[in-house]
Amino acid sequence: MALPFSGTLLFCPNGLREDETKLHKLKIREDALFLACSKFNPATTESGDLFWVPWRVVHSVAADSDRPIFLGLAPDGSPRFAIDIGDSLEAWSNFTPNGFQNIRSIAAHLADNRTAIVAQAHSILKWIAHHHFCSRCGSNNAVCLGGYRLDCTNPACGALTFPRIDPVVIIMVTSRDNEKCLLGRSHDYPDKIISPLAGFMEPGESIEDTINREIREEVGLTCTDIRFWGNQPWPFPSNLMLGCFATVEKDQLTINEDELVFADWFTRKQLEEIFRNPSGDRIFPQSISIAHHMMKAWLKDV
Ligand SMILES: [Zn+2]
Structure with a gap:
């Protein structure tokens, strides 16, 4: 039995996260879909489903510093990303008509493998937001591997940080x-x-x-x-x-x-x-x- 927040259908082929060029090509593909998150809670439709938007929407409204994380490929092959909108709630309001819902209530409503996507986006985006600085030397961290690794930008340090569970x-x-x-x-x-x-x-x-x-x-x-x-x-x-x-x-x-x-x-x-x-x-x-x-x-x- 797959419990809530588990049983994801998204898949990341071996080596894809390591290839920045391929990730960028996936991001701008016509069928790429993005889940905008505010305070780590996702945008939803009126019926309570996850509300995905294409790259052209993200590109038009997101700040340059807002880097989407790569969640994986859906069963239909479409690349799926999540993005933390930070303080840009007003800018996103035209594109997220039903706003952002708390993930506990979404999970109770969805009650299937879509909750695994919610859990993945929530955990990774929150981890990145709380680790702007290297824990070893205090320099800025850079988001790598589509959001799954933070690299210290100080060449003398070079610490790599991975998501914590x-x-x-x-x-x-x-x-x-x-x-x-x-x-x-x-x-x-x-x-x-x-x-x-x-x-x-x-x-x-x-x-x-x-x-x-x-x-x-x-x-x-x-x-x-x-x-x-x-x-x-x-x-x-x-x-x-x-x-x-x-x-x-x-x-x-x-x-x-x-x-x-x-x-x-x-x-x-x-x-x-x-x-x-x-x-x-x-x-x-x-x-x-x-x-x-x-x-x-x-x-x-x-
Ligand atoms: Zn460092």
């Missing part, structure tokens, strides 16, 4: 008899939201190490039988969610209140009730999230 493990912990699962709420979750526990991976950790550390830190339990379930890019700004199931031998929780507001065991019947009542005291993350799909999978005992 932060892996996060999300764990559906179940009791030994598989009759209940562990859900909780971190301090940074929106009110009422409960979800499987999650945490950033740290350097030097395997997925299993992260799971064991997080579950021990947050509820004082030891995991056994860790199984990988699925994964999802999460472009806020650039995470990779690694969904796993794990079993615990004991179920006595020792909740770390520095980490969690709340945690408890839930039966399938309780999960079904929460799914049925989205205006209740406890609600689950939206269907764009892997957390939502992991809980649905457990309900079906998959």
